[in-house]
Amino acid sequence: MVSSPVVNTYPLSSYTFGTKEPKMEKDTSVADRLARMKVNYMKEGMRTSVEAILLVQEHNHPHILLLQIGNTFCKLPGGRLKPGENEIEGLKRKLTSKLGANSPALVPDWQIGECVAIECKKLFLVHLSEREYFAVPKNLKLLVVPLFELYDNVQRYGPVISTIPQQLSRFRFNMIST
Amino acid sequence: MVSSPVVNTYPLSSYTFGTKEPKMEKDTSVADRLARMKVNYMKEGMRTSVEAILLVQEHNHPHILLLQIGNTFCKLPGGRLKPGENEIEGLKRKLTSKLGANSPALVPDWQIGECVAIECKKLFLVHLSEREYFAVPKNLKLLVVPLFELYDNVQRYGPVISTIPQQLSRFRFNMIST
Numbered sequence: 001m002v003s004s005p006v007v008n009t010y011p012l013s014s015y016t017f018g019t020k021e022p023k024m025e026k027d028t029s030v031a032d033r034l035a036r037m038k039v040n041y042m043k044e045g046m047r048t049s050v051e052a053i054l055l056v057q058e059h060n061h062p063h064i065l066l067l068q069i070g071n072t073f074c075k076l077p078g079g080r081l082k083p084g085e086n087e088i089e090g091l092k093r094k095l096t097s098k099l100g101a102n103s104p105a106l107v108p109d110w111q112i113g114e115c116v117a118i119e120c121k122k123l124f125l126v127h128l129s130e131r132e133y134f135a136v137p138k139n140l141k142l143l144v145v146p147l148f149e150l151y152d153n154v155q156r157y158g159p160v161i162s163t164i165p166q167q168l169s170r171f172r173f174n175m176i177s178t
Numbered sequence: 179m180v181s182s183p184v185v186n187t188y189p190l191s192s193y194t195f196g197t198k199e200p201k202m203e204k205d206t207s208v209a210d211r212l213a214r215m216k217v218n219y220m221k222e223g224m225r226t227s228v229e230a231i232l233l234v235q236e237h238n239h240p241h242i243l244l245l246q247i248g249n250t251f252c253k254l255p256g257g258r259l260k261p262g263e264n265e266i267e268g269l270k271r272k273l274t275s276k277l278g279a280n281s282p283a284l285v286p287d288w289q290i291g292e293c294v295a296i297e298c299k300k301l302f303l304v305h306l307s308e309r310e311y312f313a314v315p316k317n318l319k320l321l322v323v324p325l326f327e328l329y330d331n332v333q334r335y336g337p338v339i340s341t342i343p344q345q346l347s348r349f350r351f352n353m354i355s356t
Contacts, residue, residue: 004350010308012322014356022317046296052304053342057353061324064342065312066335068319072250074335076301091302099320101313111305116345118224119338121297123254124269126230127289130188134243135279139200141246142277144190146239157244157252158336160297164231164242167294172182175235178192 005114009057020102049159050091051078053116067098070155088112121160123167130178183292187235198280227337228269229256231294245276248333266290299338301345308356 053076054065066074077098081090092110100108136142147165154162231254232243244252255276259268270288278286314320325343332340 004348006352007303007305007346007349008352008354010306010354011356014308015306016309016311017320018311018313019316020313021315023315046298048298048300050300050302052302053346054304054306055351056306056322057351058322058324060353061326062346062351062353063322063324064328066321066323066339067314068321069317074321074339076339087300087302091304095304098318099312099314101311106311108310111307113303113305115300115302117299117301117338117341119299119301120224120226121295121299122226122228122265122293123295123297124228124230124265124293125185125291126232126269126273127185127291128188128193128232128234129289130192131194132286133194133196133279133284134277135196135198136245136277137199137201138197139247140276142195143244143246143252144234144236144241145244146236146241148239150242160295161244161252161254163295168185168231168240170182171185173233173235173240174184174186175238175240176186176188178189 007055007062007113009055009062012056012058012063015056018101023098047080048087049078049080050087050094051076052091052095052110052112073155073158075159123160123164125168125171130176185233185240185291187233187240190234190236190241193234196279201276225258226265227256227258228265228272229254230269230273230288230290251333251336253337301338301342303346303349308354 055062056065057063065077067077068074077095078091079094079098081087085093091112095110096107100106134142147168150157150162151165152162156162233240234243235241243255245255246252255273256269257272257276259265263271269290273288274285278284312320325346328335328340329343330340334340
């Protein structure tokens with residue numbers, strides 16, 4: 001018989017929470033970001049992000065720590081690896097950047113455990129012809145969103161959709177009027 | 179000189195939009211889903227999803243088609259591949275399921291083009307010790323969310339976070355009171 005791996009969870013009340021200055025986007029302009037992402041994408045072909053599941057207990061039930069950006073978008077603490085960076089070291093770096101105190105004397109000793117999921121997502125450009133019929137399931141809404149609205153709007157669209165304008169920068173748009 | 183690849187975009191007005199019955203979750207119970215996901219994860223080790231960038235034009239600017247679930251969560255049309263399924267065929271299947279008419283005579287001939295991005299995400303369990311100090315950047319909120327709140331709540335938490343309870347089902351939680 002194989003026994004299940006164990007996760008110890010401690011009461012939320014045993015942890016201390018403070019604040020620190022905002023974590024801003026790495027690039028100050030869309031042009032900088034575009035340049036950086038092009039270089040990254042060409043070098044790597046793939047962007048890998050690592051994220052942490054941090055569990056505490058409250059009312060005798062396990063709870064997870066999530067970061068909320070703006071009023072809607074929730075994410076796990078973590079982020080993208082640098083080119084060639086080790087996953088475990090990268091996750092420690094990201095956790096310290098997102099949740100660690102700003103003191104070199106207090107660098108947390110994160111205990112990175114099991115990898116519990118790997119999600120791989122590939123985005124394909126689909127070439128629409130001049131006429132198409134779309135049938136939208138009634139529980140979903142189809143939005144038509146201008147590309148400029150996505151730029152850096154991670155609050156609303158998340159980290160993948162908000163970088164589509166940069167991914168598409170190598171294409172030439174041929175606007176056909178009919 | 180290398181010329182940029184071209185995307186033709188047609189006016190939004192040249193497309194027709196209808197509705198069809200809701201696309202429901204594949205499983206009727208959390209237990210079914212848990213069983214299916216365990217099998218998938220064990221077989222595959224990794225889950226791959228394929229998503230489509232569909233572009234139209236409006237006011238002489240490219241627009242993208244997004245699906246909105248509930249009032250907040252936006253996603254690209256697409257979804258998870260079946261084990262061993264070809265990416266292009268899988269994306270065609272998902273596009274037809276999400277946006278195609280419900281008529282075998284009208285199966286759309288999706289033209290799947292360039293892969294513009296690959297995002298790989300790994301989720302690690304992080305073992306917290308009994309005491310930790312968390313410093314939260316002022317532009318973010320730290321939420322403490324019970325695991326049961328995540329279950330199948332793709333509307334609020336998206337497709338990755340909402341499946342964390344299932345990913346954690348192989349662990350035994352050791353609730354330590356202090």
